[in-house]
Every structure is written in C-alpha cells, then in structure tokens.
Amino acid sequence: xPELPEVETTARGLKPLIVNQSVIAVGxxxxxxxxxxxxHLATTLINQVIQSVERRAKYLLxxxxxxxxxxxxxxxxxxxxxxxxxxxxxxxxxELKLYNNTSLRLDDPRRFGAVLWQKKGETLSLFDSLGxxxxxxxxxxxxxxxxxxxxxxxxxTFVMNSTVVVGVGNIYASESLFLAKISPKILAGxxxxxxxxxxxxxxxxxxxxxxxxxxxxxxxxxxxxxKPGYFAQKLSxxxxxxxxxxxxxxxxxxxxxxxRTTYYCSKCQK
DNA sequence: AGTCGCGCCTGGCGGC
DNA sequence: TGCCGCCAGGCGCGAC
Numbered sequence: 001x002p003e004l005p006e007v008e009t010t011a012r013g014l015k016p017l018i019v020n021q022s023v024i025a026v027g028x029x030x031x032x033x034x035x036x037x038x039x040h041l042a043t044t045l046i047n048q049v050i051q052s053v054e055r056r057a058k059y060l061l062x063x064x065x066x067x068x069x070x071x072x073x074x075x076x077x078x079x080x081x082x083x084x085x086x087x088x089x090x091x092x093x094x095e096l097k098l099y100n101n102t103s104l105r106l107d108d109p110r111r112f113g114a115v116l117w118q119k120k121g122e123t124l125s126l127f128d129s130l131g132x133x134x135x136x137x138x139x140x141x142x143x144x145x146x147x148x149x150x151x152x153x154x155x156x157t158f159v160m161n162s163t164v165v166v167g168v169g170n171i172y173a174s175e176s177l178f179l180a181k182i183s184p185k186i187l188a189g190x191x192x193x194x195x196x197x198x199x200x201x202x203x204x205x206x207x208x209x210x211x212x213x214x215x216x217x218x219x220x221x222x223x224x225x226x227k228p229g230y231f232a233q234k235l236s237x238x239x240x241x242x243x244x245x246x247x248x249x250x251x252x253x254x255x256x257x258x259x260r261t262t263y264y265c266s267k268c269q270k
Numbered sequence: 271a272g273t274c275g276c277g278c279c280t281g282g283c284g285g286c
Numbered sequence: 287t288g289c290c291g292c293c294a295g296g297c298g299c300g301a302c
Contacts, residue, residue, distance in 0.1 A: 273302090274300105274301085274302085276301105277299090278297095280294100281293100281294095282292105283292090283294105284291095285290090286288100286290090
C-alpha cells in the first residue's frame with residue numbers, strides 16, 4: 001500500500017507519541033511476515049527508550065540506544081498507537097507496549113511487511129543498493145539522465161526502481177508522469193535532459209503535496225491516529241480509467257507495465 | 271548488469 | 287446468496 005508519503009505521514013505521526021517512551025513489553029503475534037520477526041526483540045527491547053523516529057525509502061526506523069527497529073508496511077500495512085487495553089484486531093501482528101499504557105501496533109492483512117532489527121553499527125543488506133531520496137538535491141535531472149542512458153525500460157518502471165530513486169510507487173509514478181506530460185511507455189534511455197528536469201520537478205511536487213495531505217487512502221491506509229490521508233482527492237489519473245482527463249477532452253487509459261497497472265492520458269502525455 | 275516474471279498473502283469487488 | 291476469478295499502494299529472487 002504505502003509509498004513514501006504514507007510512510008512519512010506515519011513517521012511524523014509516531015514521533016510525538018512514542019519518542020522518549022520506554023518499551024515495557026513486545027508482542028509478536030504472527031511472526032511470519034515477509035521475513036520472520038526476530039524472536040529476541042521480546043527481550044532486547046525491554047526497558048529500552050525510543051530515541052527518535054525516521055524514514056528511509058519506505059522503511060520506518062525506530063531508533064534505540066542499541067540499534068534500530070526497521071519496519072516496512074508492505075502492501076497493506078499500517079501502524080496505530082492505541083490504549084494498550086484495546087483488544088487486538090485480526091491482523092495486528094506486532095506490538096510495542098509502552099510505559100504510558102499505549103501500544104504501537106502493526107496491522108498488516110497481506111503480511112508483505114517486515115519487522116527487523118539492525119544492531120548499532122551494522123547495516124542491513126536491504127539498505128545497500130537504495131537510490132537517493134527523491135526530496136533531496138541528490139535526486140536531480142543530471143543524475144536521472146546519467147542513470148538512464150542505455151536503459152531499455154519504460155520510464156514508469158524506471159522511476160519505480162528503488163536503486164534509481166526510492167519511495168516512488170505505483171500511484172505516484174503515474175501521477176508524476178501525468179504532471180510531467182511524459183508518456184509512461186517512453187524508454188528511459190531516450191528521454192532528454194530537459195524532459196528529466198520537468199520530471200524531477202513533478203515527482204518532487206507530487207510527493208511533497210501528498211505528504212502535506214497526509215498521504216493517499218484508497219482503502220486500508222490510515223495515519224497513526226486512524227485518520228485517512230486526503231491526497232486521493234487530488235489524484236489526476238490513478239484509479240480513474242475511462243474517466244475524463246482533467247486537462248483535455250480525452251479519457252484516462254489503463255495499461256499493464258511490469259505486472260503493475262499504469263494510468264495515463266494518451267493525449268496529454270507524449 | 272539489466273530486464274523480466276513469479277511468488278509471497280488476504281480481502282473486496284464484479285460477474286454469473 | 288454464493289462461488290469464482292481478478293485485482294490491489296511492494297519487493298526480492300532466480301533465470302536469461
């Protein structure tokens with residue numbers, strides 16, 4: 001489900017609720033997510049204080065003195081902070097019980113998410129080949145242009161490649177290409193530096209606005225306070241097949257690329 | 271190295 | 287009402 005704006009929304013929502021709290025118990029109710037949740041967390045985290053909350057790519061990082069709890073929301077994950085006595089929901093697989101009688105709970109029906117532990121001074125291999133954060137200056141037109149030379153992938157698949165840039169998933173890839181007026185079918189290696197300048201600005205502005213709106217809620221996603229994100233109302237093409245284009249008199253089309261659905265306007269995007 | 275297709279899961283929806 | 291096939295916001299892996 002969640003792309004960068006939804007994970008960022010989760011991280012920002014968590015911060016005031018959990019930083020400086022200590023963990024009094026850990027619940028691992030369904031250990032088999034994408035990978036097995038490390039059993040030792042149930043003892044490792046006891047009495048440890050949460051020092052800070054960050055996001056890298058689509059990973060949520062909860063920092064402790066001895067290391068970092070790394071959480072990925074997969075396709076259907078969401079996190080809430082609730083009173084500890086509240087009954088568990090069907091797909092709440094993991095829980096940090098905090099000193100103030102609240103609990104951080106990971107809800108993930110499809111179980112594509114992950115909860116991992118990264119010891120202080122070590123780096124999990126899943127961070128090894130990640131590209132730059134899209135909202136930093138490292139992500140710029142020259143970089144994308146260089147990285148794309150010789151590539152035969154279509155541009156939509158290319159911007160969703162996390163070794164190229166992190167955080168751009170299926171919704172925001174379609175939306176960014178629409179804003180940039182670039183056809184999702186164009187090969188990444190054939191796009192000019194000038195068009196990459198437009199694309200860079202489009203990705204940055206779409207992601208920034210989505211963060212401002214608290215992310216996109218299609219169905220499951222909600223913030224830590226259980227409130228949905230409001231960017232869904234701003235979507236121009238995603239999930240709008242056969243509906244009128246908001247910029248021209250055409251209609252939105254839907255195609256499959258790399259086993260994912262792409263939405264676009266064939267008149268606006270060339 | 272780059273690209274492609276598969277598989278991991280559950281739930282909701284449309285069609286019959 | 288029920289059953290069935292399809293679809294879904296991600297991503298690592300193996301094969302070429």
